[in-house]
Amino acid sequence: MASLRYESQVRQPLVEGTKDYHQVTEDICRPVEAKPSRLWWIGFLVSVALLLFGVLSVAMEVTYGTGQWNLNRTIGWGWDITNFVWWVGIGHAGTLISAILLLFRQGWRTGVNRAAEAMTIFAVMCAGQFPIWHMGRVWNAFFVLPYPNTRGPLWVNFNSPLLWDVFAISTYFTVSLLFWYSGLIPDLATLRDRAKKKWAKMFYGVASFGWTGSTKHWQRHEALSLVLAGLSTPLVLSVHTIVSFDFATSIVPGWHTTIFPPYFVAGAIFSGFAMVQTLLVVTRKVLGLEEYITIEHIDVMNKVIVLTGSIVGIAYLTELFMAWYSAVPYEWYAFKENRLNLNSPYGWSYWLMMGCNVLSPQIFWFRKMRRNLFVTFFMSVLVNIGMWFERFVIIVTSVYRDYLPSSWSTYYTPTIWEVGFYLGTFGLFFTCYFLFSKYFPVIAIAEIKHILKKNAKNYKADMTQVENESLDAYAAKHVHDDHH
């Protein structure tokens, strides 16, 4: 029976060290049950300070209106929507790891999925802030919902990509949250049953919903996870597709292209994985989880980064080629003069984007670089800078020069409150992440136990015996072992 969990030794173990089920529980619960370190407090307080600065920036904008931002004619979307698309993109990796890789039966996802899903939820929370506060009269934000109102009722425009966004982002947030939390319930029950302090017993008791680990419940839980994964897979692809429709369905030169949906989705996965790397390279070290989030995991995610980075690169070139080949003068002008031309006002941002997103990830063709933590961390930050500039390039370099030269805008720089709002979402993101990494298990305990006997180092060592056995002998021994 045990050897039915056979996996070739050619594959690297996903759990290092000598582990049994109890040791897995101990290792992953240790940081949750320990007192927070000084480093944690420093990080947490810095995040809260950033968050408060963000609250001030938003308060300024709400009090005095969007005039507090340096938006102008024709740059009606500046930092704000750039940040929105950037955060939504980052929020794609978690669901990709937990849903698509679950369907593809990728065992390595178990080490990183919990933290990545949490990161997704926090990133989508940050993203949601931008369109909401951009409304200006935010107290009327509920107008975007189709509710029976006294104005007719006048319904929202279901043909508008901006309304699709409302549905896409809110559905994505809800489904990601449900997926994440339903996976957390068994692990919270583990913490509940180990808790010694009164408040911990109470908190994890409430949070674990009375989970028992009954076989029937596990059967349903497995069914739920699988179907939620199946639902999330098209969902995650739809969300950034719909975000790209905000641009692609317009007639603005530089936006009006059919390549946007796949190009945005690839970019989202690219930046999402980079953010996962940024967080996990630090988290595994600080929480002492190097045996669960191994160099192998980092390596695999860097492969995803080089793949998606290259897809993004091809998309950039295709877009450029099509702008020229289409023979539309406005489209070609937007690319040739607003982007490619280094001497144009924003030319630098296009080349910064190219350097960070297309050239720099190519370093990950080398195994040595993929497995180097410093390179990985540095690259992950660089990729996210590049991906921020991608959205900046798309938005600002397309709108600052319109069809009519007389309405071309002056150079756009953000005000302190625009920057403050952006920093504030970093505060929100990291405040949430610090709380999560302290009070929740950052690795899915039950899922690690599920793959332990197949993929852990100490169990893989036993596979030599199985590999040397003849097929007939193996079959004779195990054929009637499993079902009924």
Place this chain on the structure above:
Amino acid sequence: MSVQKFVVGNFYDEPVLFTAVKKVRRAGYKLHDVFTPFPIHGLDQAMGLRDTSLHTAGFIYGITGTSTAVGFITWALTLDWPINFGGKPFFALPAWIPVTFELTVLFAAVGMVLTFCYLCQLAPFVKKDHFNPRSTDDTFVMVIECTEETNEAEAKKFLESVGATEVTVMEKETGWWLGRYDRDTEPTAQTTNA
């Protein structure tokens, strides 16, 4: 509320557990449940549990979402208040695909999670007895329900003979926190609805 007796045995190894489940069922004991720290594939079949219908529920919720979206948008934009958006047809089905898709997923996901919580009787502030707190850590806990015919001492000995350790007899007050709503998990009831 009556008091029910249970014979509880601990296992630490999956192959031993699988064999034990089969032997316990063959010997005619009433298997109350097996509590495990993680899902063990095939254990539900070994225990004779029927497959879950949660998938079907999810499909029905999804279809409900699809028809809600298409129905509502059609009514709002063609009957209740048709608005001319750039001369496009009022019934602009292709433009409604995104919202329809999102609502399908939303209904299916929310509905399934709520159904899951209802079937398993999970909710905040709910407390349930699962016999051994180590069953969320590293122990597979098999629980046999004592009926009138069951001889506890014999059952205890039998569990030990199939590989269980630290076998104990426990008395519990019956109630839904023991999983009364999971009647279909009993080996004999194959056809009842969940």
